Amino acid sequence: MSSQSSLPNMLGPSPTGDIDRPDPASPPKRKREPARMVYPRKRALRACEACRRRKIKCDNQRPSCGACLELEIECNIGNTKNDRSTYDSASLEILERLEYAVGLLEASRDTPFTLPVQITSPAELHASPATAQHHTTPRSIAWSDDNAKGDVEILRESLEIAGRTSQVSEDILAWPIFQNRFDRSLTESLMFDRHQRCNKEDISPTVIADAVRTAIPGRGIREEDVPFLINKFLVNVHIKNPIVDSDDIKRKGRMTTEHGFGWDASSCLVGIVCALASISSQFTAEPVIPALVDGPNAITSVTNTPEYSTAESYYVASQKRIGLLEDSIITTQCHFLTGVYEMYSLRPLKAWASFNRACMSLQMCLRGQPRRSKSLERKLYWACLKSECEIRMEIDLPPSGLAKVNYPDAFPSPPATSPVPPGAPHGNLTSSGPSTAFATQHAEPDAELIWCYYVSEIAARKIGNRIMNCFYEQDESTWLTMPLPRMIRIAEELDLQLTQWFANLPEVLSPSSGDHQAHPVKEELKFMLHPRLLDFRERIYRPFLYVCLSHTPSDPIQDNISPYAQRHVQTCTNALLRGTPRHRHHGTWYENRGMFLKSLLLIAAVKSRKVHVADIWRKGVQFCIAGFKFWEEEAPDLQQARFIVETLLADLGRTGSLGLATE
Template sequence: MSAASTQGQLGSKDHLEELHTPDLMTVASQPQARKRPAPRGTGAYARKRAVTACQVCRARRTKCDNKKPACSFCEKTGAKCVTEPTDYSAFDPASLKILERLERIESLLESQPRDKPDSLQRQDDPVNTQNEARRQDSAGQQPSRSLQIVSSEVLGWPIFGNQFGLQANAIAVLRRKPPKPIQPSSSALESFLGNTSASNTLITNFIQHVHIKNPILELSSLKRMVQHACLEGVGWDPESCLVLLVWALGAISTPFQQPPQPCDRENLELGAALYGAATKRLGIVFAESGILSAQCFFYAGVYLMSMFQPVSAWRHFLQALAYCQEFDFAIEASQNPQTLTSPPETSPTEQRLYWSCWKSEVELRICLGLFDFQTQDRVYPGHFPNPPANPEKDDRAWFFYLAEISLRRLNTRARNDIGQILSSSEVEGEDTEARLIEVVDSYDQQAEAWLTSLPETISIDSNPLEDDILKFILRCHLVDFNELIFWTFIDRVVNSKERLSEDMIRYACRGFTTCADRIRTAGLGHWYRHHGTWMLLQSCARSAIVLLAAAFSEHTQSLLPDNWAHSVEACIGMLNDWKDEDAGISDQAMILGQLLQKFNN
């Protein structure tokens, strides 16, 4: 998409400059007033506005339309709309800027013709209207086999002639235990407990390398719990379990940098010991309910993902999400999927926790291809989580968190809309190519709008070699989205024996290029052990298998990018770097090597 067309979609040049406000982080880094609003310059508030406007609009110094139960701005952003006089110093300028930016991004995305395919249907049909509402609000639903974007599905394509048999069964492979499991070090655990200096080091690692990607904890509360555990000893309660999990993640986390700094064996063994101590307390946590229980199971899942145990991690994410269903706003969202507001008693911590549990469970469930769970609707709230009352010093983490959620919502809508087209075509027997092209063009434009609207501090319109972990993850998520919207064209071009249209070939070419782009992008950070490493390797293996599938097909060889073979070799190298920790990855590396050797011969 050209720069001119992008500006045409997003508005004037002034509007674009407003989206990329250069002094936003300067404002975010200013000291915050804790009790009185005077230091925020409240003398600039017009008296008539302060009397009638809600707290958020007063803090933004904009006109409030006083709609009930929430004004228009609060309704769109999901902010708590309160009109009673109170201390509104908690609404810091950076958070308000984020909410304004999200409102504009959401307006841009919603203004795109993403529902074009449904315009071909009868608009007065109440059944169509109901189906549209369900499709927009279900999360991760895969109504068509063509949207099973997993390696096992690709290995089952006719081009491979069913030669891999049970090796293509992803779940059977994933249930194997690691070839060389990390053994916990009891001596390291004994020397660590009570060592305040060592605890501080792990807490710092956790905040810098784990919390920054999922800010679901109030750090002041975490530090209080850690201090209590250091002074009084680790107890048998949910707080102690959470502290042990935080320490475990701090032990195995490393900086995202070049050259890579892998975690040494000693820290891996300490992490295993701390995690083992935490699991002994998960039974107590299981009997409880509320935020602490959800946080414990979520971080247990993050640890398991970091240690390449995806099936176990998914069970923990699912359990964490089950605890989140007790939150008031989640109950309201499930009863009324169209709601954009949250109850007054909903805390920002609950909202952020729900989002992290939801996206982690959905992404992993889709990656694993757990078909028995794909037919269930998973409803998510229509609002973004509110910013914390007192954001941490690095507001880039908050920008990243909301940008990731925004793209995940876009991914969910695209998956459901494309799946709906494919499902309806199977029932009605109609040609779906025109409708697919229409909806893919729409989502391609929305992804471009999302990319252009990113704040400057996390913009990925830069050299990938200069990425930090936040930009790296966003770049990988964007590749995931591009793969999704072009996947049907890839599938049909490789497997169809009929004459293909120029449009079908053109979009398939973009899909093959996306596969090569994924492997190149992932190569910059595949060595970094974190929550998403296993899924990153799975997606690279899938992309390499797709490239090989196209290479084995005579009518698609010419559609491949020039560097496709190098991409496959690079993917094999990445998988071999981790093959000792996961049998499935070892098998995938072997399969890719066999296929590449067969092609070269």
């Protein structure tokens, strides 16, 4: 029997006896639509535990099946977390694809790209662009692929600065427009050897004593001053790096007042806290102006810090104890605050060593000890990471590896609701110290305000790292090979992120409306955030200035590059016109370095005559020089920076380039 005759006649026999022969009089059949993918639904087959034990059919009703409802017993279907028997094929396929994508992300996170460690001499660290060895990184490969995937690779998140830190202030001196006029190694040697001072006449270093910080006698170490100093620390220093518990440090201070300084970790922590309190002062937004540092009544940062000698005494006492401590959270706090003090006293190399030890100590704590205070760990983690990145943006130093610790929290957690209303005093610290009025006039700041500032700083640092990893993994010669349309696209995206960060600051930190220069923000935390906007925007558009200076004025590329180079010049001018604050804080050395860098960039733009620079730029550079004069007694590298800027200004005056640059 043929297969055709075995088929049933579903329509019944026709009058002619033929099977399924179409009737000519009947209307034509509708055309069959093309088959579409249909996922068959699968009925749930999992019975509850009671029905399985009784071996009866379960109707799978929820929250209780019919049998359990009739018996009035609990209906338990067991662990259904990984049970997919109730999923249809479409859902299963979607889950499979999601699991694959998550696997790729976790694989890329768990196997980060690392650069090979090479031990090189100082001369090799700063080889010329023609001879320097460049590493090929994922981002440098992505620059060659002009597509969305490449953009994502370039802009990807990073907690640390990858590779060698390029384009620090001394790197600008190597730009062709300066014609190797200055030896960058001299400024760097003054950073690495703080007991040298530049002689302006012959540029030869002469040995000076570190006693400059102890020239003015102070109160010295007094246990009865500790409560007052702790309160001063909480107001002046803690607000920017809240890595200690306020109540805990007060308790440790009371113990020290009663029993004196011991050789334990608590005494070490109290000692460095007192050092920071002694060197710090109430915030003032006033910049250093030329009239302040010129003439017979000129003042310097040392004469402006009356308790510098006392601060050094507490600092030395804490350093005698810190080497005896084992890895712990309190040891990490001691190392970190030591680094903060060394930044307050303009010792960046010592600060890097302290921050590095803090990072290493914290890694040991996170890996090897039970986690007791997660909130404190979060703050320490981000404080250490942020401080390390900041210093590596100015000095080419190796990372600690803390960024590779897979820490789960994107930001520190917000503080618990404070029982004390904002603006009310937090606690009562009495003291027989130098000024009991301080404790009553300056209440401990609100914890929520501190947290808002801290999180805003971390968010800005993430954008800053993204900028560094986009444009600064290699030296400036790579900017000339980057596709210009893509450079513009990436720069505008980074600028948008930066603008959104600044526009969406918490209300308590948002800048006041109006001109920032005409109405400077008085509150310290607000004042500290505005330079972040200018510093990172300058870094976004610096490559465009370099490309502009590297091409002739008649080159067609100038039409496309000029608006972005102009944006860079305007950012530098705005930053310089803010001046260098006379207020001492963690970022004082960074501010002076930033002023030096922006002065060099503006002078390069003026000298090139390829970018329009408003005449007010000279006032900004004079503010920069005044800042150097104020702070250079503590930092010889700033004195050398002043000599370089003054020499370049004199050269411009001789060549007649001090006027407006041609448009």
